[in-house]
Amino acid sequence: MVLDLLLIALAITLDPLPVMAFVLVVASANGVWKGLVFILGWLACFVAVIALVLGLTGGQPPPPRSPPSTAALAAKLLIGVSLVVYGERRRRRRLAGARARTGGKGTAPAAGRDPAAGVSTPSTARERTADMSSRMDRSTVWSAAGLAVLLQPWGMVAAGATTVVEADASHLATWLALFGFCLLATASLLAVELYVVFSPTRAKARLLRLRAWLDGHKEQALVTICLVLGFWLVGKSIFQLTA
Incomplete structure (x- = not known):
């Protein structure tokens, strides 16, 4: 259980979209407070899912090969397959987009190409970021909490829920593992929040540059995360179902 939770939490914290x-x-304006509320909303989702699973199991893992245990493994297998399919579809779409941009000849696209053709240029990326920043300036702290719920990678959270089914709440190690899961899954957000708190003058410009870099590499990251985690869940579930 611990290794599965570690890998799932690592996949969640490395997901570039929430970051x-x-x-x-x-x-944005009042960003420190909005960030804090975002993190609290983000953590509340994990706590709610864990509490729901422990409430359903009574804090005791179901016996091996029992219907609840088999159902949890089947659900984990389905989630793993879904992640693999999703990652492969994004990989193929990325390759198709790259071929379209180069005209299928492996050459770089011409400078100044029309953004309407589906090519993201630095100027359009900056305009998009500026527009989103403006909207965030007008948002409230409660909007930040709602955004945290919407941006949860719910497929990975569901995978975590099927793993928590194995948790034995009578052991301190189980609670430490669950705490570690929540902390690791939030680590990237906490790092950004602390950076803004302790270095507010430099943080905004550097974080916006980080966001621009992530925007250019998010597809590679998402494909890698989904395929690695998906294949792990599929392999582990099949092994446990057939052992």
């Missing part, structure tokens, strides 16, 4: 949105949150 990109969180950078805009903390870079």
Whole structure:
């Protein structure tokens, strides 16, 4: 259970999409408070899911090969397959987009190409970031909490829930593992929040540059995360179902 939770939490914290949105949150007006509420909403989702699973199991893992245990493994297998399919579809779409931009000849696209053709240029990326930053400036702290719920990678959270089914709440090690899961899954957001708190003058510009870099590499990251975690869940579930 512990290794599965560690890998799932690592995948969640490395997901670039929540980090990109969180950078805009903390870079907006009253960003520190909005960021804090975002993190609290983010953590509340994990706590609610864990509490729900422990409530259903009574804090005791179901016996091996019992219907609840088999159902949890089947659900984990389904989630793993879904992540693999999702990651492969994004990989193929990325390759197709790269071929379209180069005209299928492996050459770089011409400078100044029309953004309407589906090519993201630095100027359009800056305009998009500026527009989103403006909207975040007008948002409230409660909007930040709602955004945290919407941006949860719920597929990975569901994988964590199927793993928590194995938790034995009578052991201190179990609670430490669950605490570690929540902390690691929030680590990237906490790092950004603390950076803004302790270095507010330099943080905004550097974090916006980080967001621009993530925007250019998010597809590679998402494909890698989904495929690695998906294959792990599939392999582990099949092994446990057939052992």
